[in-house]
Amino acid sequence: MRQIIAAGLLLLLLLFLPPWLRAEEPSPERSVTPQSLQTEQAAQESGAGSDAAHTLRLWDGSTVRTLTAAEYLPGVVRGEMPAVFEPEALKAQAAAERTYLYYRMSAAPKANHPNADVCTDPGCCTSWLSEEDARAKWGENFQQYEAKVQQAVADTDGQVVLYDSAPIMAVFHSSSAGATAGSGEVWTAELPYLVSVKSPEDSDSVPNYYSVNTFTAEEFRAVFQKAHPEAKLSGDTSGWIRDVALTDAGRVSSAVVGGVTVTGKELRSLYGLRSTAFTVEADGKSVAFHVTGYGHGVGMSQYGANALAKEGKTWQEILQWYYTGVTIGLYNG
Ligand SMILES: [Zn+2]
Numbered sequence: 001m002r003q004i005i006a007a008g009l010l011l012l013l014l015l016f017l018p019p020w021l022r023a024e025e026p027s028p029e030r031s032v033t034p035q036s037l038q039t040e041q042a043a044q045e046s047g048a049g050s051d052a053a054h055t056l057r058l059w060d061g062s063t064v065r066t067l068t069a070a071e072y073l074p075g076v077v078r079g080e081m082p083a084v085f086e087p088e089a090l091k092a093q094a095a096a097e098r099t100y101l102y103y104r105m106s107a108a109p110k111a112n113h114p115n116a117d118v119c120t121d122p123g124c125c126t127s128w129l130s131e132e133d134a135r136a137k138w139g140e141n142f143q144q145y146e147a148k149v150q151q152a153v154a155d156t157d158g159q160v161v162l163y164d165s166a167p168i169m170a171v172f173h174s175s176s177a178g179a180t181a182g183s184g185e186v187w188t189a190e191l192p193y194l195v196s197v198k199s200p201e202d203s204d205s206v207p208n209y210y211s212v213n214t215f216t217a218e219e220f221r222a223v224f225q226k227a228h229p230e231a232k233l234s235g236d237t238s239g240w241i242r243d244v245a246l247t248d249a250g251r252v253s254s255a256v257v258g259g260v261t262v263t264g265k266e267l268r269s270l271y272g273l274r275s276t277a278f279t280v281e282a283d284g285k286s287v288a289f290h291v292t293g294y295g296h297g298v299g300m301s302q303y304g305a306n307a308l309a310k311e312g313k314t315w316q317e318i319l320q321w322y323y324t325g326v327t328i329g330l331y332n333g
Contacts, residue, residue, distance in 0.1 A: 086309035099170035161326045162326060180298060191327055212291070217286060232258045277293050278292070
């Protein structure tokens with residue numbers, strides 16, 4: 001019951017989070033269990049559980065369209081992961097998106113679209129790029145990229161990430177900072193399959209892996225005091241930020257700014273930082289945040305998935321790396 005309540009709370013929070021925050025590392029590798037293989041075989045013989053057998057309602061901002069998962073999923077893979085990524089990473093993304101779709105379909109509809117399961121607004125559900133838009137975006141690379149996307153969906157047909165036989169909340173993010181964050185570090189609920197694990201991507205493989213946000217004393221103060229007028233920020237910046245506390249995964253959990261305790265998440269939001277994995281440098285006249293990675297850090301790291309694929313990991317191994325204690329199998333719900 002606690003798990004259900006916790007998952008419910010997390011879901012509520014997610015209603016207000018854009019996908020790159022959702023979206024957005026190692027557990028022992030596990031293979032597909034004999035039981036799920038049997039299920040898979042039986043389902044494939046009957047066609048049940050395949051993407052073509054699942055119908056969903058997609059809100060595109062003007063109308064509700066009815067699509068099969070086979071028609072819908074290429075759009076989210078196109079929209080959420082660079083098509084230049086390794087085939088196994090694209091397959092992991094396809095299975096994670098399918099899992100998230102079925103997770104959404106098993107929950108109450110979102111208030112934004114009470115008559116649809118998912119929408120195309122990345123600020124609400126997940127990015128969705130139509131074939132037509134992908135043609136325009138990818139230009140001469142369209143045929144090559146589209147083939148990879150379609151292959152990723154087809155090769156994982158019907159397969160989802162399961163915990164206790166149910167589709168998980170398969171959140172992901174762009175890149176981590178050595179390790180992913182546990183769900184409890186970022187949201188309120190600790191989910192057993194969303195715990196911190198190592199993630200292999202680095203500055204050689206991730207654009208803007210390290211970023212710096214610098215603010216003058218005046219800029220920093222204006223932003224902070226707008227949110228916290230009681231903060232005492234005067235004179236030299238070097239004493240403004242104190243007691244920076246880190247999570248086990250090395251992200252900022254809290255800090256005291258001008259006498260006011262705030263979370264790392266709030267600082268990320270206030271100053272537009274790419275993640276909560278940052279250090280602070282205050283030299284007296286300015287404040288600089290040195291940031292690593294991009295996104296909330298929970299669940300699968302997309303660049304980490306690509307790095308694991310380059311090491312030879314399969315899409316199932318990648319998913320089981322980032323989602324602890326899960327199995328991969330067909331979902332017939
Ligand atoms: Zn939506």
